[in-house]
Amino acid sequence: MNTQVLSKKDLLGRMTKKYNLIDHTADFGIHVYGSDSKELFANAAWAVFDIITEIDQLAGLDSCHIELSGDDWSDLMVNWLREVLYLWNGKELLVKKARILSLSETELSATVELDSFNPDRHVIKTEIKAVTYHQIQVNSGPSGWEAMIIFDI
Amino acid sequence: MEIKKIDNYRWELPKTGDMRVPGIIYATESMLKAEKQKEPLKQVANVATLPGILKASMAMPDMHWGYGFPIGGVAAFDWESGIISPGGVGYDINCGVRLATTSLLEKEVRPKLENLVNALFRGIPTGVGSKGSIKLSVPEEKKVLQMGSRWAVSRGLGEALDLEHTEDGGCMPNADPGVISQRALERGLRQLGTLGSGNHFLEIGVVEAIYDTPAAQAFGLFEGQITVMLHTGSRGLGYQICDDFLAFMTKHVKKLGIDLPDRQLACASIQSKEGMRYYNAMACAANYAWTNRQILMHHSREILYRVLGMSPRDLNMKLLYDVCHNIAKKEVHVIDGKKQTVCVHRKGATRSFPPGHEDLCDQYRPVGQPVIIPGDMGTASYVLAGTEKAMQETFGSTCHGAGRVLSRKAAKKASKGRAIHRELEDKGILVKWTGRSTLAEEIPEAYKDISQVVEVVHEAGISKKVAKLRPIGVVKG
Numbered sequence: 131m132n133t134q135v136l137s138k139k140d141l142l143g144r145m146t147k148k149y150n151l152i153d154h155t156a157d158f159g160i161h162v163y164g165s166d167s168k169e170l171f172a173n174a175a176w177a178v179f180d181i182i183t184e185i186d187q188l189a190g191l192d193s194c195h196i197e198l199s200g201d202d203w204s205d206l207m208v209n210w211l212r213e214v215l216y217l218w219n220g221k222e223l224l225v226k227k228a229r230i231l232s233l234s235e236t237e238l239s240a241t242v243e244l245d246s247f248n249p250d251r252h253v254i255k256t257e258i259k260a261v262t263y264h265q266i267q268v269n270s271g272p273s274g275w276e277a278m279i280i281f282d283i
Numbered sequence: 284m285e286i287k288k289i290d291n292y293r294w295e296l297p298k299t300g301d302m303r304v305p306g307i308i309y310a311t312e313s314m315l316k317a318e319k320q321k322e323p324l325k326q327v328a329n330v331a332t333l334p335g336i337l338k339a340s341m342a343m344p345d346m347h348w349g350y351g352f353p354i355g356g357v358a359a360f361d362w363e364s365g366i367i368s369p370g371g372v373g374y375d376i377n378c379g380v381r382l383a384t385t386s387l388l389e390k391e392v393r394p395k396l397e398n399l400v401n402a403l404f405r406g407i408p409t410g411v412g413s414k415g416s417i418k419l420s421v422p423e424e425k426k427v428l429q430m431g432s433r434w435a436v437s438r439g440l441g442e443a444l445d446l447e448h449t450e451d452g453g454c455m456p457n458a459d460p461g462v463i464s465q466r467a468l469e470r471g472l473r474q475l476g477t478l479g480s481g482n483h484f485l486e487i488g489v490v491e492a493i494y495d496t497p498a499a500q501a502f503g504l505f506e507g508q509i510t511v512m513l514h515t516g517s518r519g520l521g522y523q524i525c526d527d528f529l530a531f532m533t534k535h536v537k538k539l540g541i542d543l544p545d546r547q548l549a550c551a552s553i554q555s556k557e558g559m560r561y562y563n564a565m566a567c568a569a570n571y572a573w574t575n576r577q578i579l580m581h582h583s584r585e586i587l588y589r590v591l592g593m594s595p596r597d598l599n600m601k602l603l604y605d606v607c608h609n610i611a612k613k614e615v616h617v618i619d620g621k622k623q624t625v626c627v628h629r630k631g632a633t634r635s636f637p638p639g640h641e642d643l644c645d646q647y648r649p650v651g652q653p654v655i656i657p658g659d660m661g662t663a664s665y666v667l668a669g670t671e672k673a674m675q676e677t678f679g680s681t682c683h684g685a686g687r688v689l690s691r692k693a694a695k696k697a698s699k700g701r702a703i704h705r706e707l708e709d710k711g712i713l714v715k716w717t718g719r720s721t722l723a724e725e726i727p728e729a730y731k732d733i734s735q736v737v738e739v740v741h742e743a744g745i746s747k748k749v750a751k752l753r754p755i756g757v758v759k760g
Contacts, residue, residue, distance in 0.1 A: 153693060158691060201537075204546075208530075209530065212526060219519055220469060220470055220519070247412065254412065255719060255720070257481065259374060259375075259522055260522055261526075263545075263546035263547045263549075264350040264546075266546065282350070
């Protein structure tokens with residue numbers, strides 16, 4: 131695991147926000163923060179749906195259980211976000227909240243609260259088409275966890 | 284990073300470190316010097332490290348930062364010893380453009396332009412979550428994946444000539460629906476005949492200038508003529524196939540012991556079971572994309588008949604050509620005087636086959652393959668023709684579009700407080716759109732100057748200018 135020196139801006143972001151947007155010419159990504167790994171993964175899923183829709187407007191009407199694995203933290207993060215994004219792109223379900231039940235470097239188990247997309251109730255702000263491995267980073271340091279993920283939009 | 288000048292339009296990235304071949308970049312000095320080009324150059328170098336790469340890792344003048352491979356990248360790998368990479372094709376497999384010509388002049392369409400743009404906007408499903416007019420069952424979807432455009436034509440959604448004027452006749456024969464996931468199939472069921480969002484569009488244009496009269500005549504283009512252009516791809520199905528295979532190949536590549544500078548470059552030997560599975564899955568998405576563009580063009584044709592009150596014979600709307608931008612293909616090229624079978628990856632690049640090439644239909648064989656280069660929605664698009672020099676230098680490839688220079692966030696910032704649709708209206712361009720931030724993100728200044736990009740490929744000789752088109756009506760997702 132790398133320990134990174136955070137810039138002032140990043141530190142400020144971490145203290146006040148679950149995530150920050152990263153600007154990228156063709157697409158865009160996020161810096162996500164969490165006090166521990168579970169919070170980091172939950173916040174990453176939250177960030178995806180905060181970007182896609184007005185997340186406060188979602189009702190947690192349904193839930194589903196997700197279990198997946200990865201080769202390392204980065205691979206696990208990409209696989210996790212792929213899975214929650216598929217709920218939207220493949221099944222038109224919007225995620226209100228993710229709860230990480232158990233987590234290791236290679237395994238994740240979670241439940242997510244869902245709302246079925248209804249154009250009368252939901253606004254789609256941005257379309258995220260895919261989660262990429264591009265510049266993927268998951269790091270932990272003395273002050274918590276952070277990840278960088280780039281999306282194709 | 285050291286760059287050597289070859290001539291005014293070509294630059295060499297010399298072989299260093301793990302690079303197996305040098306990089307060649309098509310650009311002007313000022314394009315190359317732009318700050319933003321540092322990352323794509325690194326990507327050109329990364330691609331040069333992949334096994335089996337031939338001649339050079341190339342980038343077209345519209346290059347920008349992609350994932351793994353740069354967008355605007357061309358790389359060919361030996362068919363026997365080389366690799367195939369989903370990241371070298373991109374998520375939107377066979378994203379591409381097609382251009383149709385009509386018998387109409389601008390002055391005949393202007394009075395009805397608003398009605399026409401509105402009717403196209405209503406009739407062509409656009410935006411996130413839009414559903415197509417075609418209801419597919421899984422067995423029928425599998426036929427689409429195997430037949431490509433021929434499926435649409437067999438259902439009355441097009442004409443035989445449309446197939447002749449589509450790259451590869453709108454069908455890659457190696458498609459195998461048995462190798463794609465349930466998720467990919469599911470996503471493909473609902474989206475056939477939809478435009479999508481982001482940079483996808485339908486555009487009514489006018490031929491503003493002709494640069495090459497014999498080629499323009501062969502392509503059926505004349506000054507003042509109304510054209511219809513479509514830019515879209517394989518929708519969610521293509522994304523899912525790319526995503527599935529990226530996930531799989533990231534693991535697979537470790538077994539091969541290939542040390543990748545970037546995970547997004549994950550690949551497999553073309554000749555391996557895994558490589559062939561991707562090649563056959565990618566072909567499914569390519570065929571879906573051609574069918575999608577064929578259906579959308581057919582619907583547009585019918586809308587034009589209706590709104591303009593014209594018969595098919597009077598409108599004479601013909602497909603000029605359909606080209607793909609994101610694809611990996613088995614092709615034969617001459618390297619060091621010897622014929623060699625290669626797998627050409629074009630990621631944000633267009634095929635540019637020369638006059639006389641056997642893959643071209645009789646109508647275009649004397650002048651070369653039509654190459655369609657869309658610009659941003661407020662400027663211009665170009666029609667070019669393929670050249671012999673492209674065969675010699677770039678595995679028969681050229682640029683694909685303008686290429687972004689502003690991030691979406693920066694574009695939104697630049698358009699704050701502006702009414703983009705009014706600015707376009709002042710230039711004589713009517714635009715209708717779905718997405719809440721689509722217009723802001725797609726403002727003309729978010730893209731490179733298309734004329735400069737086209738000038739580079741024309742001057743470098745890897746395709747030649749035939750005509751310039753000016754947009755007058757745009758429908759966006």
